[in-house]
Amino acid sequence: xxxxxxxxxxxxxxxxxxxxxxxxxxxxxxxxxxxxxxxxxxxxxxxxxxxxxxxxxxxxxxxxxxxxxxxxxxxxxxxxxxxxxxxxxxxxxxxxxxxxxxxxxxxxxxxxxxxxxxxxxxxxxxxxxxxxxxxxxxxxxxxxxxxxxxxxxxxxxxxxxxxxxxxxxxxxxxxxxxxxxxxxxxxxxxxxxxxxxxxxxxxxxxxxxxxxxx
Amino acid sequence: xxxxxxxxxxxxxxxxxxxxxxxxxxxxxxxxxxxxxxxxxxxxxxxxxxxxxxxxxxxxxxxxxxxxxxxxxxxxxxxxxxxxxxxxxxxxxxxxxxxxxxxxxxxxxxxxxxxxxxxxxxxxxxxxxxxxxxxxxxxxxxxxxxxxxxxxxxxxxxxxxxxxxxxxxxxxxxxxxxxxxxxxxxxxxxxxxxxxxxxxxxxxxxxxxxxxxxxxxxxxxxxxxxxxxxxxxxxxxxxxxxxxxxxxxxxxxxxxxxxxxxxxxxxxxxxxxxxxxxxxxxxxxx
Numbered sequence: 001x002x003x004x005x006x007x008x009x010x011x012x013x014x015x016x017x018x019x020x021x022x023x024x025x026x027x028x029x030x031x032x033x034x035x036x037x038x039x040x041x042x043x044x045x046x047x048x049x050x051x052x053x054x055x056x057x058x059x060x061x062x063x064x065x066x067x068x069x070x071x072x073x074x075x076x077x078x079x080x081x082x083x084x085x086x087x088x089x090x091x092x093x094x095x096x097x098x099x100x101x102x103x104x105x106x107x108x109x110x111x112x113x114x115x116x117x118x119x120x121x122x123x124x125x126x127x128x129x130x131x132x133x134x135x136x137x138x139x140x141x142x143x144x145x146x147x148x149x150x151x152x153x154x155x156x157x158x159x160x161x162x163x164x165x166x167x168x169x170x171x172x173x174x175x176x177x178x179x180x181x182x183x184x185x186x187x188x189x190x191x192x193x194x195x196x197x198x199x200x201x202x203x204x205x206x207x208x209x210x211x212x213x214x
Numbered sequence: 215x216x217x218x219x220x221x222x223x224x225x226x227x228x229x230x231x232x233x234x235x236x237x238x239x240x241x242x243x244x245x246x247x248x249x250x251x252x253x254x255x256x257x258x259x260x261x262x263x264x265x266x267x268x269x270x271x272x273x274x275x276x277x278x279x280x281x282x283x284x285x286x287x288x289x290x291x292x293x294x295x296x297x298x299x300x301x302x303x304x305x306x307x308x309x310x311x312x313x314x315x316x317x318x319x320x321x322x323x324x325x326x327x328x329x330x331x332x333x334x335x336x337x338x339x340x341x342x343x344x345x346x347x348x349x350x351x352x353x354x355x356x357x358x359x360x361x362x363x364x365x366x367x368x369x370x371x372x373x374x375x376x377x378x379x380x381x382x383x384x385x386x387x388x389x390x391x392x393x394x395x396x397x398x399x400x401x402x403x404x405x406x407x408x409x410x411x412x413x414x415x416x417x418x419x420x421x422x423x424x425x426x427x428x429x430x431x432x433x434x435x436x437x438x439x440x441x442x443x444x445x446x447x448x449x450x451x452x453x454x455x456x457x458x459x460x461x462x463x464x465x466x467x468x469x470x471x472x473x474x475x476x477x478x479x480x481x482x483x484x485x486x487x488x489x490x491x492x493x494x495x496x497x498x499x500x
Contacts, residue, residue, distance in 0.1 A: 043221045044232050046240040060411070060460035061453070062418035068429060069449045072436075076445055077253045107220075115219035125221045133220060154328035161330075161422040168331055171338065181339040189327060196326055 003183040010170055015191050017165035021156045026149050028092030033099025038129055040104055058097035063155055066090045071162045087159040095152045106141035140212045146203030153195045167191045264444035267435055280431030287417045291352035292410050298353055299360025306365050324358035330419055337423045344425035356413045363405050367398035407467035411460050
């Protein structure tokens with residue numbers, strides 16, 4: 001028990017790091033994911049190809065490889081940024097591929113009549129997508145996006161091994177201080193459960209508020 | 215043509231405009247690619263010195279050994295998680311309440327934990343060798359996700375099948391093994407393969423606990439000062455192989471899905487993809 005009380009600030013810092021990573025990477029993933037999803041349904045061929053390549057490559061890339069390439073590779077190009085920003089970039093881009101697929105299948109659940117009605121009112125592609133289809137698709141993608149963001153929070157653990165401050169990384173310090181390693185891990189597990197259960201609760205509320213009734 | 219009618223079939227004017235947009239976006243994308251290539255040249259990534267290590271047999275063997283270790287860990291993890299998934303799914307579908315509760319608890323816990331935390335726990339706290347630690351972590355996580363996949367599959371077999379089997383006087387075990395599981399497995403094949411892609415991708419986590427897999431071999435070569443730290447060349451060689459392997463497996467999943475959509479043998483099963491690591495009720499599992 002005293003593993004937690006003695007090192008409360010260390011655990012707090014780790015948890016905060018994980019939360020920060022998760023929040024920033026989620027925002028990036030949502031923005032890029034929505035953008036890529038609209039690319040993939042766009043009437044312009046080259047954008048469709050770009051979206052498809054983006055999703056196919058990133059979905060099949062091991063996240064460790066992506067971290068390896070971004071955190072250790074980009075500095076060799078002379079791109080020097082704080083490690084945390086690199087981690088957000090890697091996590092966000094990786095997750096954006098999954099968000100994109102969720103949004104795209106959400107777009108497909110919107111009845112065809114909606115798009116047709118918008119078209120017959122003379123709306124452009126941007127207006128049809130932005131004002132008619134996406135808001136309705138948003139309602140049906142709440143659960144899959146929620147589980148994707150939970151996966152993101154869990155994946156953020158990888159960042160700890162690339163010297164970014166986050167929850168899993170705290171075990172190293174505590175191990176050196178000689179604390180019981182089992183209890184160290186139990187509290188780390190509790191920390192992750194707090195983060196994932198919070199996301200799950202938020203999305204449950206969203207689902208109740210806006211979700212499509214089943 | 216999109217099936218949500220986001221745009222009409224373009225006329226001559228719109229087609230000209232789309233071609234213009236296409237041209238502009240292609241130029242922008244190509245510009246970005248060219249900029250990256252320029253940066254690569256500018257930072258001397260294509261010098262002979264940095265690519266020379268790959269001509270040596272020793273280094274090629276090092277890479278191949280790493281690839282072999284990755285595939286070995288994947289094979290163990292895949293087989294063991296299929297077994298664990300089967301066991302846990304049986305537990306969750308059991309008629310005995312304590313067994314069901316225990317299995318549910320295990321599945322929910324292992325799905326909610328980051329797989330890396332489990333791997334580190336086994337590696338650091340239980341002081342296990344890297345390879346068994348990696349396989350254990352992957353097995354626990356993917357096994358629980360697969361258990362959920364199996365359970366969803368069995369539950370989504372049309373009710374009539376189960377009822378017909380019971381009315382023929384079959385026992386529960388017989389209903390499961392002769393009627394429900396064969397149909398469910400066939401229908402769930404794409405989802406199972408997609409989960410194996412996740413397992414293959416996650417073998418790269420072994421890099422973080424010093425398991426001598428593919429990425430680890432790459433790191434060894436990349437940190438060699440004699441060849442001017444050939445980091446980017448290593449990434450350029452490793453990533454296509456890694457991504458290619460995962461793509462082949464993903465493609466196999468798509469292929470299986472397309473095949474079974476035509477197959478009359480899976481007609482009685484409403485296929486719903488089970489989301490890995492879902493904590494939301496109603497998402498994926500029905």
